[in-house]
Amino acid sequence: MIKxxxxxxxxxxxxxxxxxxxxxxxxxxxxxPLSVVFAEALSKGWRAYMDALMTEDARSAIKLTLLVAAIxxxxxxxxxxxxxxxxxxxxxxxxxLLITLIDLPFSVSPVISGLIYVLxxxxxxxxxxxxxxxxxxxxxxxxxxxxxxxxxxxxxxxRELIPLMEEQGTEAEEAAxxxxxxxxxxxxxxxxxxxxxxxxxxxxxCNARAMGEFGAVSVVSGHxxxxxxxxPLHVEILYNxxxxxxxxxxxxxLTMLALFTLLLKSIIEYYFPHEVxxx
Amino acid sequence: xxxxxxxxxxxxxxxxxxDNVNLTVHSGELIALLGxxxxxxxxxxxxxxxxERADTGTVLLDGxxxxxxxxxxxxxxxxxxxxxxxxxxxxxENVAFGLxxxxxxxxxxxxxxHRKVMQLLALVHLDKFHDRxxxxxxxxxxxxxxxxxxxxxxxxxxxLDEPFGALDAKVRKELRRWMRRLHDEIHVTSIFVTHDQxxxxxxxxxxxxxxxxxxxxxxxxxxxxxxxANSFVYDFLGNYNVFEGWxxxxxxxxxxxxxxxxxxxxxPPAPTAPSGWMKRYPEIxxxxxxxxxxxxxxxxxxxxxxxxKPRPTPNQGKPIKLFARPHELFVAKTxxxxxxxxxTVTHINxxxxxxxxxxxxxxxxxxxxxxxxxxxxxxxxxxxxxIYVRPKNTxxxxxx
Numbered sequence: 001m002i003k004x005x006x007x008x009x010x011x012x013x014x015x016x017x018x019x020x021x022x023x024x025x026x027x028x029x030x031x032x033p034l035s036v037v038f039a040e041a042l043s044k045g046w047r048a049y050m051d052a053l054m055t056e057d058a059r060s061a062i063k064l065t066l067l068v069a070a071i072x073x074x075x076x077x078x079x080x081x082x083x084x085x086x087x088x089x090x091x092x093x094x095x096x097l098l099i100t101l102i103d104l105p106f107s108v109s110p111v112i113s114g115l116i117y118v119l120x121x122x123x124x125x126x127x128x129x130x131x132x133x134x135x136x137x138x139x140x141x142x143x144x145x146x147x148x149x150x151x152x153x154x155x156x157x158x159r160e161l162i163p164l165m166e167e168q169g170t171e172a173e174e175a176a177x178x179x180x181x182x183x184x185x186x187x188x189x190x191x192x193x194x195x196x197x198x199x200x201x202x203x204x205x206c207n208a209r210a211m212g213e214f215g216a217v218s219v220v221s222g223h224x225x226x227x228x229x230x231x232p233l234h235v236e237i238l239y240n241x242x243x244x245x246x247x248x249x250x251x252x253x254l255t256m257l258a259l260f261t262l263l264l265k266s267i268i269e270y271y272f273p274h275e276v277x278x279x
Numbered sequence: 280x281x282x283x284x285x286x287x288x289x290x291x292x293x294x295x296x297x298d299n300v301n302l303t304v305h306s307g308e309l310i311a312l313l314g315x316x317x318x319x320x321x322x323x324x325x326x327x328x329x330x331e332r333a334d335t336g337t338v339l340l341d342g343x344x345x346x347x348x349x350x351x352x353x354x355x356x357x358x359x360x361x362x363x364x365x366x367x368x369x370x371x372e373n374v375a376f377g378l379x380x381x382x383x384x385x386x387x388x389x390x391x392x393h394r395k396v397m398q399l400l401a402l403v404h405l406d407k408f409h410d411r412x413x414x415x416x417x418x419x420x421x422x423x424x425x426x427x428x429x430x431x432x433x434x435x436x437x438x439l440d441e442p443f444g445a446l447d448a449k450v451r452k453e454l455r456r457w458m459r460r461l462h463d464e465i466h467v468t469s470i471f472v473t474h475d476q477x478x479x480x481x482x483x484x485x486x487x488x489x490x491x492x493x494x495x496x497x498x499x500x501x502x503x504x505x506x507x508a509n510s511f512v513y514d515f516l517g518n519y520n521v522f523e524g525w526x527x528x529x530x531x532x533x534x535x536x537x538x539x540x541x542x543x544x545x546x547p548p549a550p551t552a553p554s555g556w557m558k559r560y561p562e563i564x565x566x567x568x569x570x571x572x573x574x575x576x577x578x579x580x581x582x583x584x585x586x587x588k589p590r591p592t593p594n595q596g597k598p599i600k601l602f603a604r605p606h607e608l609f610v611a612k613t614x615x616x617x618x619x620x621x622x623t624v625t626h627i628n629x630x631x632x633x634x635x636x637x638x639x640x641x642x643x644x645x646x647x648x649x650x651x652x653x654x655x656x657x658x659x660x661x662x663x664x665x666i667y668v669r670p671k672n673t674x675x676x677x678x679x
Contacts, residue, residue, distance in 0.1 A: 171359050171361065171363035172363050172364075172365060172366075174330055174357070174359075175357065175359060175363040175364075175365075175425075175428075176365075176380075177330075178328065178330070178355065178356070178357040178429075179376055179377035179380065179428070179429075179431075179432055180352075180377055180380055180381060181376070181377075181380040182380070185380045189365075189376070189380070190365055193367040194366070194367065
């Protein structure tokens with residue numbers, strides 16, 4: 001048996017070679033930059049690292065990032081749930097179009113999407129003029145950041161839930177309705193328990209992207225220090241000022257967020273392999 | 280609850296799934312919707328349940344338009360083929376679901392819910408499994424949980440979509456007998472969908488045979504089996520053989536090609552009882568022929584001479600198809616006066632109460648006969664034998 005198996009797999013040197021290439025590739029493009037981030041961040045010592053994170057601007061950037069994520073992620077959870085519920089449990093005209101539209105942010109460059117909002121809500125536009133008259137600031141202010149972030153991150157939850165809910169079908173929901181449950185009861189007691197891990201997984205990815213988004217946010221932010229700079233923008237500002245240690249210190253925060261997300265993601269994939277659709 | 284299905288039609292895109300279906304179900308009946316896949320039976324069930332909307336027509340439950348009420352108020356229980364249990368809930372919670380989602384003022388107390396659920400679980404013999412999850416149960420047990428769950432809301436109408444379809448043969452048989460007994464106990468109006476004619480015959484009070492979105496026949500299992508309305512029903516309810524035939528002027532059917540006892544050969548065989556009492560008592564006639572000449576010379580001329588049976592010839596009428604079930608075939612090693620077809624035995628399957636003989640006619644048509652084991656032994660029929668076959672009973676359907 002063991003002997004026969006050797007006919008069906010690659011020879012040893014080939015396996016080693018392939019593994020080596022993979023490890024080298026990941027090493028150069030992932031592990032090395034990651035370690036550089038932490039090495040640079042701590043290059044001037046632990047004190048300087050903490051100081052960089054404790055400046056007024058850094059603290060407001062952290063707060064702003066958390067605020068934007070705290071608004072954008074729940075919005076996308078609601079939107080993602082509603083869209084996937086509609087798409088998988090009902091038949092309606094325009095369903096294909098809706099699925100295509102959900103994918104749009106994945107295919108549009110974030111800078112372009114930021115630009116669209118500037119054109120839409122900026123001072124030059126019709127809508128912008130009306131907003132200005134009513135003293136509402138969207139572009140170069142927090143609402144703009146939130147809107148841009150929502151746009152960029154809205155596929156994550158929906159994209160995770162649609163295949164999952166499609167696979168689960170509608171029978172359990174039909175059973176609940178036949179037993180007299182109303183729409184809300186059906187969703188809360190039947191649908192949600194079946195998708196909770198998939199939903200959590202989608203939220204995780206959505207959150208990571210929301211906190212780490214640069215392109216779209218950069219266009220609408222206006223880079224007003226302490227007011228409209230999120231963490232990624234703050235990193236950019238520090239970097240442009242040749243303040244490398246501080247820039248990497250802030251960047252290390254985002255890196256830790258990424259690593260933490262990756263860890264949780266792996267845990268979910270390991271323990272609930274059937275309840276999530278890995279991206 | 281009585282149900283009236285009136286002029287229901289339903290299309291999915293280009294295909295007509297239901298074509299002007301009318302059906303009345305009386306209160307307390309157990310009805311089977313029987314048909315091949317694609318006959319529209321499940322769609323009809325889902326429309327009655329209110330899960331699917333008909334393009335035209337109405338469903339009246341106890342004389343009321345069903346769709347104006349919500350599902351909870353209609354009190355219709357539904358059992359799915361693949362159970363559709365809530366897999367994150369225990370067996371107990373699954374059954375309790377319908378009671379827990381009621382509006383607060385109609386809801387029972389927790390204590391009453393507990394008592395009722397345990398009572399239902401006892402009814403389906405699953406009280407010991409109340410804290411299990413569906414994944415820890417066998418298919419038959421899961422389906423019983425699904426049934427208990429549907430019964431918890433005290434439905435006035437119980438709808439079951441291929442309830443035993445996903446189970447293995449033995450469990451299926453047990454469960455359907457049990458369901459019949461359960462229905463006799465609780466008498467809730469029930470409709471179940473099945474493609475298994477044996478299941479429909481065994482369980483239902485009345486069987487509704489469907490094909491291509493239409494109802495072909497409605498009747499008791501006996502009616503449907505013994506008086507099929509058309510060739511589809513006849514075909515669907517069992518195996519059959521087809522013979523080419525024709526009708527003579529008296530309306531008697533004959534086979535188109537047949538063999539019979541060879542009368543033209545000489546010397547002529549023993550006298551054929553011709554008619555009247557002599558026909559009815561051939562042994563007496565034979566005896567007379569034997570003993571009379573020796574007693575009274577010249578007497579044999581008084582007896583009717585052995586007459587050749589006229590071989591009927593096909594008239595101008597259209598050839599017709601004669602249908603016969605396998606158990607309606609008579610087999611013999613040598614023909615008598617009846618019309619027989621000659622066939623070669625290709626296979627004998629002795630398993631079961633009747634022995635199944637597969638045969639092939641000279642024109643290539645296949646025949647299947649089911650005969651008691653003793654007949655095979657007596658005639659010592661074996662593979663590759665040439666045997667004579669005739670239908671004891673045939674049926675003709677207008678339009679084939």
